[in-house]
Amino acid sequence: MVAAMSDAAAPFAPGACPRLVVKIGSSLLVDREGAVRREWLAGLADDLAARHAAGQRLVIVSSGAIALGARRLALAKGGRASLEDAQAAAAVGQIALSQAWAELLGARGLAAAQMLVTLDDLEDRRRYLNASATLGRLLSLGAVPVINENDSVATAEIRFGDNDRLAARVGQAAGADGVVLLSDVDGLFTANPARDPCATLIERVEAVHAGIRAMAGADSGSGMGSGGMASKLQAAEIATRAGIALAITSGTRANPLAAFAADGRGTLFVANGRARARQGWLGGRLTARGRIRVDAGAVAALRAGKSLLPAGAVGVEGRFERGQVVDITGPDGAVVARGLAEYPAAEAALVAGRRSSELADLLGHAPRSALVHRDHLVLL
Ligand SMILES: Nc1ncnc2c1ncn2[C@@H]1O[C@H](COP(=O)(O)OP(=O)(O)O)[C@@H](O)[C@H]1O
Ligand SMILES: N[C@@H](CCC(=O)OP(=O)(O)O)C(=O)O
Numbered sequence: 582m583v584a585a586m587s588d589a590a591a592p593f594a595p596g597a598c599p600r601l602v603v604k605i606g607s608s609l610l611v612d613r614e615g616a617v618r619r620e621w622l623a624g625l626a627d628d629l630a631a632r633h634a635a636g637q638r639l640v641i642v643s644s645g646a647i648a649l650g651a652r653r654l655a656l657a658k659g660g661r662a663s664l665e666d667a668q669a670a671a672a673v674g675q676i677a678l679s680q681a682w683a684e685l686l687g688a689r690g691l692a693a694a695q696m697l698v699t700l701d702d703l704e705d706r707r708r709y710l711n712a713s714a715t716l717g718r719l720l721s722l723g724a725v726p727v728i729n730e731n732d733s734v735a736t737a738e739i740r741f742g743d744n745d746r747l748a749a750r751v752g753q754a755a756g757a758d759g760v761v762l763l764s765d766v767d768g769l770f771t772a773n774p775a776r777d778p779c780a781t782l783i784e785r786v787e788a789v790h791a792g793i794r795a796m797a798g799a800d801s802g803s804g805m806g807s808g809g810m811a812s813k814l815q816a817a818e819i820a821t822r823a824g825i826a827l828a829i830t831s832g833t834r835a836n837p838l839a840a841f842a843a844d845g846r847g848t849l850f851v852a853n854g855r856a857r858a859r860q861g862w863l864g865g866r867l868t869a870r871g872r873i874r875v876d877a878g879a880v881a882a883l884r885a886g887k888s889l890l891p892a893g894a895v896g897v898e899g900r901f902e903r904g905q906v907v908d909i910t911g912p913d914g915a916v917v918a919r920g921l922a923e924y925p926a927a928e929a930a931l932v933a934g935r936r937s938s939e940l941a942d943l944l945g946h947a948p949r950s951a952l953v954h955r956d957h958l959v960l961l
Pocket of ligand 2 (some may be wrong): 645
């Protein structure tokens with residue numbers, strides 16, 4: 582599957598990309614009659630199973646709930662005439678969607694794990710960390726998270742509205758290396774190819790600038806999806822800034838991921854350095870709420886890219902909640918790193934200096950895997 586991989590697809594190969602997010606647009610999943618395109622989905626499930634067998638861990642962001650539910654409820658305009666219609670359609674359609682994924686992945690020995698999230702779940706740091714931890718655990722267990730926006734409870738103001746940006750955010754939360762957006766077009770064209778026959782495919786984008794954005798009209802050619810090309814470009818910006826490569830490629834072929842791997846047809850948005858992106862966010866934008874003092878062994882472990890475990894902490898200062906930013910200082914008092922606390926200050930103080938085996942008894946609940954996880958930490 583990966584032998585003939587072209588350059589555009591190379592960053593998403595199992596060897597180069599241990600964790601991949603695959604987003605599937607409504608127009609691919611749902612036919613014009615409003616039913617799941619099962620045969621096509623079975624082909625995609627084969628692709629996913631092959632990648633999983635090659636060691637790649639997968640997260641699926643699946644659209645289609647509104648389009649599926651609209652048909653079942655006989656709603657006009659694909660269920661998008663009003664927010665209430667979309668919410669009702671999503672509630673009905675999501676069941677059918679989950680069922681299809683569970684069956685098709687299950688038939689290939691893969692456990693589908695449904696997660697429905699709202700914008701707030703990923704914007705709020707604590708909830709983001711929770712979602713991130715759940716994703717991490719599911720992936721380590723070999724399950725395949727299937728994610729969609731929780732459209733039935735999302736309000737007009739507080740929603741993604743499109744799954745492209747959701748996929749990019751999920752990519753961040755899952756610690757993914759790549760995001761592939763499967764759509765009904767081959768990639769980003771110089772203009773909407775549905776309207777302009779002279780439009781040509783752009784194969785590689787180093788940075789999403791105004792000239793690139795101008796190529797995506799606000800319109801969506803499929804009439805079923807919600808974001809159009811504009812939301813895909815926003816997703817590309819979110820992902821690449823976080824050090825995640827993103828591709829837009831056609832999902833219309835029978836085995837879309839294998840086909841992409843074989844000919845690399847699509848648009849690759851090149852990732853920016855992950856360390857720089859994290860450093861910019863953690864080191865620059867936020868001020869620390871507290872401080873965790875650590876011993877020399879912990880400093881060495883952090884410098885080697887490890888998480889901060891409670892055993893290496895010698896003291897905790899300040900008042901912080903789980904998910905808030907803390908400085909990590911070494912024996913000489915210098916700040917060696919900054920990261921997001923996995924525990925609130927009181928619990929951090931309780932577990933400081935303790936071995937992992939003692940934590941559950943001390944806390945009275947299951948312990949987190951670290952005081953500050955390496956995925957949410959930057960060396961200074
Ligand atoms: N510059 C462009 N290049 C490619 N597609 C474009 C462009 N501008 C607008 N589009 C439209 O965006 C559509 C894809 O978005 P959308 O229908 O939301 O897909 P999905 O359901 O896969 O999310 C294409 O079918 C195309 O009509
Ligand atoms: N959450 C919505 C999908 C919204 C959306 O982004 O659709 P699409 O543009 O087809 O990926 C649903 O499940 O219907």
